[in-house]
Amino acid sequence: MAGRDARRGGPAVVAENSAAENSLASATGLRYTAVEPFTDTTMALIAALLPKELDRSALGAATASHSTAWARNWRDLDLLVKREPVSAAVVDLHAERGKDGVLRIYRFARRFPQTPILVLGELDGRALFRLGKAGAADVVVVQDASNQSLVEELIEGATVDHLAREIDERLSGVVGTEGRALVQSAAARVPEGVLVPELAAANGVSVSTLERRCEQWGLPTPGHLLLWLRIIYGLRWLLEPGRSVESVAHQLGYSSGAAYRRAIKVTLGGRPTPLRNKTGLERAIQSFVAACPGDPSTRQGD
Amino acid sequence: MARYDRIARLDCPQRSHAFPAWLALRDLAGRERDPELNRRTRLRFLVLRPVHRLLAHGFGSVGKRSMDQQLACVRAELARLAHADRERRALARCLDTMASLSYEELPADLIAAGAMIEAAGHTYGAEEYYLTALEVSRRLGLASARLMAARSLGRVYGARREWTAARERLEAAVADAEAQGDPDTLEETLRELVMVLIEAGDLEAADGAVAMIGQGDEPAADGNVDGVRAAALCAIALASGQVERALESGWRAIERLRPGTPSHSRVLLDLATGFRRHGLREAAEACYLMVTRAHPDLGLTSEARIQHALVAAEAGDRPAFQLRREELASAQREMDRHRAAAMHIALSRGAMLVGDLDGARAHLHQASEMAREEGLEDTAADVETLAPTLEERPKAEIPANNPQPSDAVRSIAARIESLSQDLVPSG
Numbered sequence: 001m002a003g004r005d006a007r008r009g010g011p012a013v014v015a016e017n018s019a020a021e022n023s024l025a026s027a028t029g030l031r032y033t034a035v036e037p038f039t040d041t042t043m044a045l046i047a048a049l050l051p052k053e054l055d056r057s058a059l060g061a062a063t064a065s066h067s068t069a070w071a072r073n074w075r076d077l078d079l080l081v082k083r084e085p086v087s088a089a090v091v092d093l094h095a096e097r098g099k100d101g102v103l104r105i106y107r108f109a110r111r112f113p114q115t116p117i118l119v120l121g122e123l124d125g126r127a128l129f130r131l132g133k134a135g136a137a138d139v140v141v142v143q144d145a146s147n148q149s150l151v152e153e154l155i156e157g158a159t160v161d162h163l164a165r166e167i168d169e170r171l172s173g174v175v176g177t178e179g180r181a182l183v184q185s186a187a188a189r190v191p192e193g194v195l196v197p198e199l200a201a202a203n204g205v206s207v208s209t210l211e212r213r214c215e216q217w218g219l220p221t222p223g224h225l226l227l228w229l230r231i232i233y234g235l236r237w238l239l240e241p242g243r244s245v246e247s248v249a250h251q252l253g254y255s256s257g258a259a260y261r262r263a264i265k266v267t268l269g270g271r272p273t274p275l276r277n278k279t280g281l282e283r284a285i286q287s288f289v290a291a292c293p294g295d296p297s298t299r300q301g302d
Numbered sequence: 303m304a305r306y307d308r309i310a311r312l313d314c315p316q317r318s319h320a321f322p323a324w325l326a327l328r329d330l331a332g333r334e335r336d337p338e339l340n341r342r343t344r345l346r347f348l349v350l351r352p353v354h355r356l357l358a359h360g361f362g363s364v365g366k367r368s369m370d371q372q373l374a375c376v377r378a379e380l381a382r383l384a385h386a387d388r389e390r391r392a393l394a395r396c397l398d399t400m401a402s403l404s405y406e407e408l409p410a411d412l413i414a415a416g417a418m419i420e421a422a423g424h425t426y427g428a429e430e431y432y433l434t435a436l437e438v439s440r441r442l443g444l445a446s447a448r449l450m451a452a453r454s455l456g457r458v459y460g461a462r463r464e465w466t467a468a469r470e471r472l473e474a475a476v477a478d479a480e481a482q483g484d485p486d487t488l489e490e491t492l493r494e495l496v497m498v499l500i501e502a503g504d505l506e507a508a509d510g511a512v513a514m515i516g517q518g519d520e521p522a523a524d525g526n527v528d529g530v531r532a533a534a535l536c537a538i539a540l541a542s543g544q545v546e547r548a549l550e551s552g553w554r555a556i557e558r559l560r561p562g563t564p565s566h567s568r569v570l571l572d573l574a575t576g577f578r579r580h581g582l583r584e585a586a587e588a589c590y591l592m593v594t595r596a597h598p599d600l601g602l603t604s605e606a607r608i609q610h611a612l613v614a615a616e617a618g619d620r621p622a623f624q625l626r627r628e629e630l631a632s633a634q635r636e637m638d639r640h641r642a643a644a645m646h647i648a649l650s651r652g653a654m655l656v657g658d659l660d661g662a663r664a665h666l667h668q669a670s671e672m673a674r675e676e677g678l679e680d681t682a683a684d685v686e687t688l689a690p691t692l693e694e695r696p697k698a699e700i701p702a703n704n705p706q707p708s709d710a711v712r713s714i715a716a717r718i719e720s721l722s723q724d725l726v727p728s729g
Contacts, residue, residue: 126330
């Protein structure tokens with residue numbers, strides 16, 4: 001598998017775990033490792049299968065604020081999405097000679113229904129018609145590939161975090177604007193396995209200030225906030241048949257699938273463990289909102 | 303490449319589940335290898351893409367340079383169509399309007415392009431254009447364009463026999479027309495709604511809609527209002543089995559409506575149905591000929607041609623039926639899939655009536671294939687009904703007619719035949 005672009009800025013730092021997070025680690029088996037800090041809250045990882053250099057540079061120009069992981073072939077693309085927290089995929093329909101690209105896209109869309117796939121290339125009417133049936137999220141006809149603004153818009157549309165918006169909507173009326181902004185900031189970083197010190201740093205405060213503000217804004221402690229978000233995002237990823245519990249657990253920083261299952265059980269409780277269904281995800285979001293003490297002034301305003 | 307196309311077997315997605323403007327490509331279903339349709343549907347799709355871009359990001363938010371670049375690419379592709387091509391001109395107008403930033407004109411341009419696509423029998427492409435026009439007019443607060451788009455949608459759903467969707471759109475259009483206080487548009491929209499309600503089998507609601515036609519006008523002040531109301535009454539009476547009353551109302555409508563208009567042609571089709579029920583073949587044929595020769599609307603013309611062939615079969619006139627069947631077969635490419643499927647069902651019935659059982663089976667098979675490919679429930683039900691008849695009762699009975707038409711009916715039939723000679727050159 002080809003590697004990721006090294007466009008993510010900032011030096012690598014070793015994360016310092018907060019006391020709250022360390023206690024959670026022992027309860028949930030969370031594996032704490034150092035990760036690179038983020039420079040942009042909206043950064044998303046895009047998987048791309050674009051054999052032509054021209055297309056690669058066009059995509060590169062349009063996705064400067066995101067990071068890109070390059071796949072060599074269709075199989076590689078599947079593996080990449082399975083193993084990495086990919087937000088969207090961009091592919092050339094004719095990436096592999098002799099293979100029906102539309103059929104590959106159909107299979108991809110079945111395996112990863114939550115991961116939008118954008119298709120680029122020479123697309124005649126029939127190809128466009130079939131792509132719609134196959135589940136492509138959008139298309140870029142070859143004439144538009146050099147239209148940077150247009151491609152940027154399509155990429156932004158594909159990488160919108162609908163789950164983060166859903167959480168934000170549920171929290172409105174419970175938590176104030178500043179608190180919800182913090183949740184959004186944390187949600188944007190969860191796919192990369194963010195830890196409390198990095199979250200604090202990204203928001204320009206110390207860990208202790210972050211903890212104090214969470215209390216003040218009616219949110220769970222930063223450690224618990226991240227735990228809830230890992231559960232919610234993990235359950236969302238697990239709605240995709242192409243992802244395994246092991247791969248999702250790994251992406252979220254857990255030592256094993258079993259550790260992630262335990263974390264879900266400890267946090268949500270009940271049987272059976274609500275994996276791989278929308279009810280489980282819905283229950284997790286509801287439980288998270290219920291676990292937020294809330295900001296009294298916001299509740300009154302509601 | 304796979305040896306067989308697995309994608310072709312998949313159901314078409316709903317509009318909300320496909321990428322923007324995809325619906326404009328859906329007319330390709332079952333005709334993916336047709337190069338001309340391939341090219342046209344692609345162009346229709348490409349023209350709509352910048353409109354959807356404006357809808358998604360806001361009319362003032364898309365960069366002018368990027369938009370101009372996108373429009374230039376589409377324009378370059380559009381130039382490959384013949385200069386005299388009417389659809390090309392309609393599509394180019396949409397692009398010009400976007401380039402000049404005069405967005406308030408965009409819904410009307412989209413509706414005009416949609417009407418051209420609809421006239422070619424491509425109902426999904428037309429639907430996408432009308433829906434996009436509706437979205438643009440809503441976004442820009444253009445009430446009159448919104449009404450036009452809703453009416454166009456009602457018409458296109460009606461053509462596909464999607465009565466519930468047609469009714470919803472037309473009811474919304476009626477409410478809009480009332481709010482706008484435009485009596486002419488309200489009458490026309492009500493008439494369209496009445497037709498849909500009749501087809502949907504809700505005669506009570508249709509009666510209610512007819513009662514609304516012309517409300518507030520002076521009695522008989524507007525002959526057209528009276529004509530519209532008479533046309534609606536004709537359709538209702540026909541649907542409820544009161545043939546003589548239908549013919550009387552229909553003739554009254556014919557006298558008041560302008561010849562060559564869709565309303566006039568629809569009444570002629572209803573009259574023809576009434577005449578057939580009385581066994582008055584010549585009068586029915588005269589109605590069909592007037593529609594096929596006087597009206598450019600492909601939907602109405604196709605319907606008239608199909609029924610014209612069937613009426614020959616009902617009379618046991620095998621040579622005339624065969625001739626008309628061949629003419630229809632050559633015109634099939636111009637029809638949308640729904641109408642083509644309906645045509646095969648009708649021709650299967652006709653072939654059965656003249657004793658051509660192989661022909662009947664062939665038509666039924668084609669209808670069945672289209673029903674499967676397109677998910678046409680009405681056609682599938684017709685196939686299921688017709689198939690056992692074909693196998694068990696090879697000599698199907700000619701539908702029973704009323705053998706004793708009244709003097710009034712005979713008089714209307716004679717006047718129609720005379721009108722046909724006035725309007726249509728013989729031959």
